[in-house]
Amino acid sequence: xxxxxxxxxxxxxxxxxxxxxxxxxxxxxxxxxxxxxxxxxxxxxxxxxxxxxxxxxxxxxxxxxxxxxxxxxxxxxxxxxxxxxxxxxxxxxxxxxxxxxxxxxxxxxxxxxxxxxxxxxxxxxxxxxxxxxxxxxxxxxxxxxxxxxxxxxxxxxxxxxxxxxxxxxxxxxxxxxxxxxx
Amino acid sequence: xxxxxxxxxxxxxxxxxxxxxxxxxxxxxxxxxxxxxxxxxxxxxxxxxxxxxxxxxxxxxxxxxxxxxxxxxxxxxxxxxxxxxxxxxxxxxxxxxxxxxxxxxxxxxxxxxxxxxxxxxxxxxxxxxxxxxxxxxxxxxxxxxxxxxxxxxxxxxxxxxxxxxxxxxxxxxxxxxxxxxxxxxxxxxxxxxxxxxxxxxxxxxxxxxxxxxxxxxxxx
Numbered sequence: 001x002x003x004x005x006x007x008x009x010x011x012x013x014x015x016x017x018x019x020x021x022x023x024x025x026x027x028x029x030x031x032x033x034x035x036x037x038x039x040x041x042x043x044x045x046x047x048x049x050x051x052x053x054x055x056x057x058x059x060x061x062x063x064x065x066x067x068x069x070x071x072x073x074x075x076x077x078x079x080x081x082x083x084x085x086x087x088x089x090x091x092x093x094x095x096x097x098x099x100x101x102x103x104x105x106x107x108x109x110x111x112x113x114x115x116x117x118x119x120x121x122x123x124x125x126x127x128x129x130x131x132x133x134x135x136x137x138x139x140x141x142x143x144x145x146x147x148x149x150x151x152x153x154x155x156x157x158x159x160x161x162x163x164x165x166x167x168x169x170x171x172x173x174x175x176x177x178x179x180x181x182x
Numbered sequence: 183x184x185x186x187x188x189x190x191x192x193x194x195x196x197x198x199x200x201x202x203x204x205x206x207x208x209x210x211x212x213x214x215x216x217x218x219x220x221x222x223x224x225x226x227x228x229x230x231x232x233x234x235x236x237x238x239x240x241x242x243x244x245x246x247x248x249x250x251x252x253x254x255x256x257x258x259x260x261x262x263x264x265x266x267x268x269x270x271x272x273x274x275x276x277x278x279x280x281x282x283x284x285x286x287x288x289x290x291x292x293x294x295x296x297x298x299x300x301x302x303x304x305x306x307x308x309x310x311x312x313x314x315x316x317x318x319x320x321x322x323x324x325x326x327x328x329x330x331x332x333x334x335x336x337x338x339x340x341x342x343x344x345x346x347x348x349x350x351x352x353x354x355x356x357x358x359x360x361x362x363x364x365x366x367x368x369x370x371x372x373x374x375x376x377x378x379x380x381x382x383x384x385x386x387x388x389x390x391x392x393x394x395x396x397x398x399x400x401x402x
Contacts, residue, residue, distance in 0.1 A: 074267045076300075077399060104396055106267065106365065133363045139394035148359075149338035149399040165337070167399075 041115035048107075048129045051138040057100065057128070058142070058154060065097045065180045068154040070130075072104045073113045077167045078151040082121070084170040088177060089125040095181060099125035104150065107131050155180055226335010229391050232351035233259070233343065236330045238293065238323035241310045246321045248291070248345075248352060255287030256346040256355070256382060258375060261295045261325075261336040264312045265303040266398035269339040271364050273316055276340070279360070279375060280320040288344075288379045290320035295331035295339065296401040298324075304401075331400055338397030344378050355382060358393030 049057070058068050069085050071078035082101070089099035101123065105114040110129060118127055132138055139148050143163040146152055153164045157180055164176070227233055235248045248257060258279055262269040280290035298305040306324055313322050325331050334343055335357075344356035356378040361370040374393050381388045 072267075075398060076401075133365055133369070135364070135395045136359065136362060136393040139396070146394070147337040147341075148394045148396045150396060151399070 039116055039119055041111060041119050044115045044118055046110060046115060046129050048131055050132040054130050063096060065157045067097060067099045068102060070102045070104060070150055070152040072150060073117045075150045081151060081168050084168060084173045086125055088173060101125050101127045102130045103127060104130055227354045229354055231354045233345050233354050234333050238325060241313050241322045246323055251289060254289060254347055258288055258290045259343040259345060260290060260292045260340055261331055262292050262340040263294050263296050263304045264308050265301050266339045268364055268397050272340050272360055275360055275367055277318055283379050286383055292320055292322045293325050293330060295325045295328060295336060297328060300401040336400060338399055340397060342375055346382055356388055356391055359395030
């Protein structure tokens with residue numbers, strides 16, 4: 001029960017985050033972004049990849065079920081569904097499920113937004129940053145049907161691969177995952 | 183968002199009630215949130231399709247249709263908004279496109295497709311303020327009721343459709359991104375939209391007709 005309440009808190013908190021981000025963007029992007037010095041993010045190690053680096057990480061050949069979520073702290077629907085991926089990572093660990101959160105945050109926001117978000121929300125799934133401007137190359141390479149909208153998710157194992165350009169509820173996400181669990 | 187908060191308070195007040203009730207509330211919350219974020223369907227225009235006209239409110243209060251542009255040879259229709267960082271990154275480049283091509287016959291027509299209940303930062307007042315602050319010279323229209331963007335098949339902001347005006351109608355000639363570097367206008371190597379419009383103006387074939395780029399999903 002505690003988990004569910006936490007989830008709710010997370011969701012409500014995420015919404016606040018969204019309106020804050022929107023307000024910031026609206027105000028003026030040229031203004032230097034406000035740093036919250038109260039939280040120290042220096043301990044957070046962030047791996048940064050281009051597409052050549054990312055490619056093997058989203059095409060692993062092992063016995064696991066991989067859930068890869070493309071997101072960004074500025075993407076409100078992504079932030080909303082992030083707790084569901086976290087829950088998946090936690091609750092299905094024993095069933096060989098591994099979640100990878102691929103952030104498309106802008107590099108200038110790695111310290112001020114992404115790492116801060118990771119720390120604040122204590123993200124347990126592996127988070128990596130993906131920075132490659134040649135989007136017209138890698139979007140269709142990741143999936144031919146992907147228009148480029150976020151969020152997007154891949155679920156795959158050795159036998160099967162599904163791509164989703166959409167948002168999920170917890171329930172919807174678990175339904176998709178269960179297709180891979182047998 | 184108020185609804186979410188209310189729901190949450192509601193949950194707190196009744197924290198002594200049975201687990202089942204709590205679970206139900208969470209489900210309602212989840213379903214409510216999901217209703218806000220569903221977006222994609224596979225439909226929309228392909229290259230060569232005839233694009234619909236519209237009558238949408240501009241930031242100056244007038245209603246704008248493509249047929250209003252008597253001298254246009256075509257249009258650079260861009261679904262964009264105030265709140266998406268990718269759209270913001272392209273604001274100056276969108277304005278530059280209009281300056282460069284409006285007189286040549288290809289004006290920019292920007293359409294804001296988001297549900298402004300979800301994204302108040304994209305409402306008409308905010309659109310006006312943004313246009314004023316940035317000195318937009320193109321029409322910046324509100325897709326009120328969100329009827330137009332699904333017909334085009336736009337899924338994100340920014341999302342460009344270049345149309346060529348013909349006797350048959352406005353034919354879709356290019357779909358996709360503005361250029362190949364969202365981060366740095368100076369580092370762009372291929373200006374997809376400019377290349378396409380130049381080709382149309384020179385009556386040549388467009389080399390790259392479709393491109394993909396990351397953007398913010400349109401908020402339904």
